[in-house]
Amino acid sequence: MRSIYRLLLLISLLSSSVAYGQISEDPEERRDQGQSPLKSQTPEGQPLPFKDRLRFGLGIPSLQIGNPFSIGISPIVGYQVSEHFVVGISVGYIYTRQKLPYYIPATINQLSGRAFGMYEFIPGILPNLYLHGELDQRSYTQKIDGQANSFTGSGTATLVGLTYAQPIGRLFSANISALYNLSYSNYSNTSQSLYGNSPLVIRIQFF
Missing domain, CATH: 2.40.160 (Porin)
Incomplete structure (x- = not known):
C-alpha cells in the first residue's frame, strides 16, 4: 500500500512540474508557430x-x-x-x-x-x-x-x-x-x- 502511495505522490509531483513548465513557457516560442510573441502573459493566459x-x-x-x-x-x-x-x-x-x-x-x-x-x-x-x-x-x-x-x-x-x-x-x-x-x-x-x-x-x- 505504501508503494502505491509513493507512486501516486511521484506522479503528482511530475504532473505539477509539467504544468508549471507550461505556464512558464517563454512567449517567444510562438514565433515558431508564425504568431507574434506575447508581451504580458504566457500562451496559457497566465500573467507574466x-x-x-x-x-x-x-x-x-x-x-x-x-x-x-x-x-x-x-x-x-x-x-x-x-x-x-x-x-x-x-x-x-x-x-x-x-x-x-x-x-x-x-x-x-x-x-x-x-x-x-x-x-x-x-x-x-x-x-x-x-x-x-x-x-x-x-x-x-x-x-x-x-x-x-x-x-x-x-x-x-x-x-x-x-x-x-x-x-x-x-x-x-x-x-x-x-x-x-x-x-x-x-x-x-x-x-x-x-x-x-x-x-x-x-x-x-x-x-
Missing part, C-alpha cells in the same frame, strides 16, 4: 511576472549639427500593462550651443521628465500603431557669453498623437512618434525655448 514586462531603452530628443549645435539623451523605462497598453517614464538632458552671427552666443542646458501612455487601438487592422499621450515637464538654464547672470525657465506640456512601433524583439521596438503640443503658444518665449518653434513634435525612440 513584473520583471518580464519591463522595457528599457533610449531616445535622442535633440540632434542638430551647425549653428546652433544641439544634442540630447533620454533614458526610458516602460511597463507592458497588457498586450496593447504600455506606460512609461523618461528623463532627459539637452545641451545646446549657439554662436554668432545668426544667434546670440549662449549655452543652454535643458532637463526634462515625462510620463507617457501608449495604446494599440486597432491591432486587427493596423498592428503596432498606438494612440500616444504624455505629460512633459522641462526646465532650462541659458548662459549668454559675457553676461554674469543666467536666464532660467520651466514649463509643462501635454502632448497627444500617434506612435508607430516596429518590433525588434518581444519587448523592444523602434518607435517613431508624431505628437501635437496642446500647450504650445506663439506668444510664449519660454514655450518656444523648451519645445521649439512648432507645436508638432517628431520623436524617434528605442525601447
Whole structure:
C-alpha cells in the first residue's frame, strides 16, 4: 500500500512540474508557430511576472549639427500593462550651443521628465500603431557669453498623437512618434525655448 502511495505522490509531483513548465513557457516560442510573441502573459493566459514586462531603452530628443549645435539623451523605462497598453517614464538632458552671427552666443542646458501612455487601438487592422499621450515637464538654464547672470525657465506640456512601433524583439521596438503640443503658444518665449518653434513634435525612440 505504501508503494502505491509513493507512486501516486511521484506522479503528482511530475504532473505539477509539467504544468508549471507550461505556464512558464517563454512567449517567444510562438514565433515558431508564425504568431507574434506575447508581451504580458504566457500562451496559457497566465500573467507574466513584473520583471518580464519591463522595457528599457533610449531616445535622442535633440540632434542638430551647425549653428546652433544641439544634442540630447533620454533614458526610458516602460511597463507592458497588457498586450496593447504600455506606460512609461523618461528623463532627459539637452545641451545646446549657439554662436554668432545668426544667434546670440549662449549655452543652454535643458532637463526634462515625462510620463507617457501608449495604446494599440486597432491591432486587427493596423498592428503596432498606438494612440500616444504624455505629460512633459522641462526646465532650462541659458548662459549668454559675457553676461554674469543666467536666464532660467520651466514649463509643462501635454502632448497627444500617434506612435508607430516596429518590433525588434518581444519587448523592444523602434518607435517613431508624431505628437501635437496642446500647450504650445506663439506668444510664449519660454514655450518656444523648451519645445521649439512648432507645436508638432517628431520623436524617434528605442525601447
